[in-house]
Amino acid sequence: MALWGGRFEKGVDQFTQEFGASLEVDKNMAQQDVAGSRAHARMLARQGIISDADQQAIDRGLADIAQQIADGTFPWDVNDEDVHMAVESRLTAQIGQPGARLHTGRSRNDQVATDIRLLAKDLTAQLMRGNVELRRTFVDCAERYLGVVLPGYTHLQHAQPVLLSHHLLAYYWMFQRDYVRLEAALKAADANPLGAAALAGTTYPLDRAYTTELLGFDHAIPNSLDAVSDRDYLLDLEYACSVSMMHLSRLCEEIVLWSSTEFGFITLSDSYSTGSSIMPQKKNPDFAELTRGKTGRVYGDLMALLTTMKSLPLAYNKDLQECKEGPLDAVRTLSDCMEIASGMLETMTVHEDVMLAQAQRGFTSATDVADYLAKKGMPFREAHAVVGQLVLYCEKHHKGLEDLTPAEFKAASDLFEDDVARDLDPAGIANARNTYGGTGSEAVRQQLAEARQSLQADEAALAPEK
Structure with a gap:
């Protein structure tokens, strides 16, 4: 009979028992169940609700069960509805009446x-x-x-x-x-x-602060x-x-x-x-x-x-x-x-x-070319339009910006000089962005240092x- 079967006249139907069971999933928290029970028993004894002898028998029995679970030798019974019943049934079978006192003041x-x-x-x-x-x-x-x-x-x-x-x-x-x-x-x-x-607390004088301490919780709910x-x-x-x-x-x-x-x-x-x-x-x-x-x-x-x-x-x-x-x-x-x-x-x-x-394809240097013009005094929006026209020119002539001659740049704007070629190198473009959080090598080294620091913490x- 189930541990809760005292109120029932008939046994549970096999299918409904299987449907309601959670033992296979519960096995994942078997050690946690044992830990909670050991803490509960220690608190019960400390409060004088069960005897020290019963608590010691319970603790030894649960320690043995924890070892069996760790070793894979615990005899799981398919008739047990969940891990709580499995552990309690095994404990009572091992140590007798003290095991039946473990559930005092506690609900599943x-x-x-x-x-x-x-x-x-x-x-x-x-x-x-x-x-x-x-x-x-x-x-x-x-x-x-x-x-x-x-x-x-x-x-x-x-x-x-x-x-x-x-x-x-x-x-x-x-x-x-x-x-x-x-x-x-x-x-x-x-x-x-x-x-x-179960839901309303209990009339037993439980010390919830003590089980909180034993189980390593921050506080009691x-x-x-x-x-x-x-x-x-x-x-x-x-x-x-x-x-x-x-x-x-x-x-x-x-x-x-x-x-x-x-x-x-x-x-x-x-x-x-x-x-x-x-x-x-x-x-x-x-x-x-x-x-x-x-x-x-x-x-x-x-x-x-x-x-x-x-x-x-x-x-x-x-x-x-x-x-x-x-x-x-x-x-x-x-x-x-x-x-x-x-x-x-x-x-x-x-x-x-x-x-x-x-990284050299797809006009990835276009923004830097526009910035080149902006640094020469052209408003960025105008520079954006000029470089957009250059990209359109390149697409029509099957060229990249890096393929353009100084004369072709000059045709787009008199502000272009021979040094514009320096702004077309992908590595130079990437490494020039050294504002905090940017992709430049100096910024990335700083970012790496911050990442290392947070990782170490x-x-x-x-x-x-x-």
Whole structure:
């Protein structure tokens, strides 16, 4: 009979029992369940609600169960509805009557809320470490390719030359913001619901501050109804995962483009490519494409939980059982995709000559030519029009700006002199932009220093306390 079966005359139908069970998903938070139970038992003994002898027996039994779970030897019973029942049943079978006292002053409602919050904290910390590793890869690659120039794009059209390092660091800052979002999700999860019981608290003299301390939570949740029904922190986690996957998808779209024959900017390592079953020449960026595709499933995880939560009255409802699979899937997917992205970046071959050649095409020096005229005294809007006419002239005569003779420049404006050619070199154009945040080499070195500093600060914050 189920642990809650005393009120029922008939056993649960096999199908409905299977339909309502969550054991397979719950196994992911088995260690958190044990940790919460050990803290609860210590508090009960400290408050004189159970004896010290019972608490010690419970603690030894739960420690043994934790080891069994870690070793993979725990005897999961398919008849157990969830991890709470599985652990409690095993504990009672091992130590007898003291195990039956563990649930005093507690409900599965506050128990599962505690487990999920502990799990969410662990999962978020895991993602934060993965985020730091990925950002380290961006910084390392930015330093490695500091002198490489490629065309910058707007509307996927050649715009202005930029340093590859600058391009890569744009992603660094995206993922740095993702780290901040993960920090916020961790803070949101860092609250203790244990002691809220089913929904209204309990008549037992529980010390919620003590379990808060034992479990490493920041504070106890002040409202018992909110404590058992809140899953906002999971939404925060899934949102953080969704934004990070969006950033990975943008990166992977560029990897797909850059590795194509049309671009030819990079060649992916064989370890991060696949072939074709029919076309022998193919080298496909499958893992970049898969990462791009998996973004949708993480978005789906977020939307599923938002939809589950949208109409729930207070307090606990069985719908909340559906809140666990999504975050687990989102975290696992993001963690895997960050590792894939880091591997692709670390092992790719960059074709610097191709990037530089492309940086010279598409009139990427046009803005600098207009600036040349503006620095000679011509209003920028007039300079813009003059260079626009020059571009039109070049298109009609199948030339680039760099192909024009001094006479052709002079025909467009008397302000042009022979030194205009100095403003047509892609590397010079890129490196000249040294305002803060620009693509010039000096600005990028400053940006790299700031990125290193922020990375080291986050690494230090994640380091285990000695």
